[in-house]
Amino acid sequence: MTMVIQALAANPESLCMVTLDHVESGIMLLDGERRVRFWNQWLVRYTGIAADTACGQRLEQLFDEPLPAVVLSAIGDACEHRLSRLLSHQLHAQLLPLHSHTVSGARTPVYHSMMLRPLDDHQGLTLVQLHDTTNAVRRERHLRDKEQALRKVHQTLSEEKKVYRYGTENHQCPGGGDRHSWTYRQHQSQLRAANRRQ
């Protein structure tokens, strides 16, 4: 193992390539003609396309389904016009067809964002990075759903409070009992309903 490290250290370029190959993000290099020059293991895992197959091909030739126009436009901007581009998940729900496999073998989409950056003085190469945002997307969805549920409960309770105030001035509480226990029962019932909807 030490000999392997020494051999790699003696050749910094190989060491860089090995490192990039094992980074836990999608890394690819495109040339000025938009052809793939490097394709790391993360991409192999989530696209199912081997590095040997990918290299030399244009990105749009690699997938069975057509790529979104925004991806092709960003590649053109970066490879031909030397403009860096960022494509976020929230504005583009699907960029590349990336999938992971659950234990049961089911395919689930890998949500991601894409960054394209032309490299200086490197024969017109463009670095493309893909970041897995799946966990962030799920977390934010969950938080937004909870927030909306709480808003609804809050709104319902505020409305009931108004009705109750009006009611106590004119009528008795429904089901009898004092006004505090009636409000508490309504509150619990709303919370249970919100939890069932989750």
Added chain:
Amino acid sequence: MTPVLTADEHDVIVELMNIGVGRAAHALSQLVQDEVLLSVPKLQFLEAANAREVFCRSMPDLLAGVMQGFQGFMSGRAALLFPEERSLELVRAILGADMSVDEITELEQETLAELGNILLNNCLATLANLLHRKIQTDLPQAFNVDTPHLLNRLSLHDQGDGSMIMLVQIDFSLRASDLQGYLAFLIDLHSADAFIEALRQYLVELTS
């Protein structure tokens, strides 16, 4: 040092920025599914020493923005600022979310960065294309900053005699959503001489 520009040179910069902004408006319209109308830019040159005072006077205490470096016939940093609460209406229209500057989440930061990337790339690339020059842009970075520290955050310093800060303000409105606000671009040029030279050559070509 603030460059001395003739009225014609000043008008040409406004016109070039206007074309760039027009292209950005088209790209934004597609994102918000509504027609984005952007006003003719207002252009102002600032000296680094006075810039902090101008920003503090004309902008709120807390700012959201996106910055991006560029190199080529001119180099520096460009920033898109959302200088007031209403400016974020454009972001809300795109994201469909209700939020304030300090509530922007991780994913929304990224979306904000993409929005800035579209606007800044269009303006910078249009400037370069029309002046027949080449430019390369870096990846955008979204940021939140208190206004007095804006210059430090952007590393916009007086880089010597060749540096200038160009402040471009643009009003925007969305036709169907009845939203409006304004955006500000800051372009810090470390190579103002090259930019002005390209501008003068463009003017000569226009008139010859």
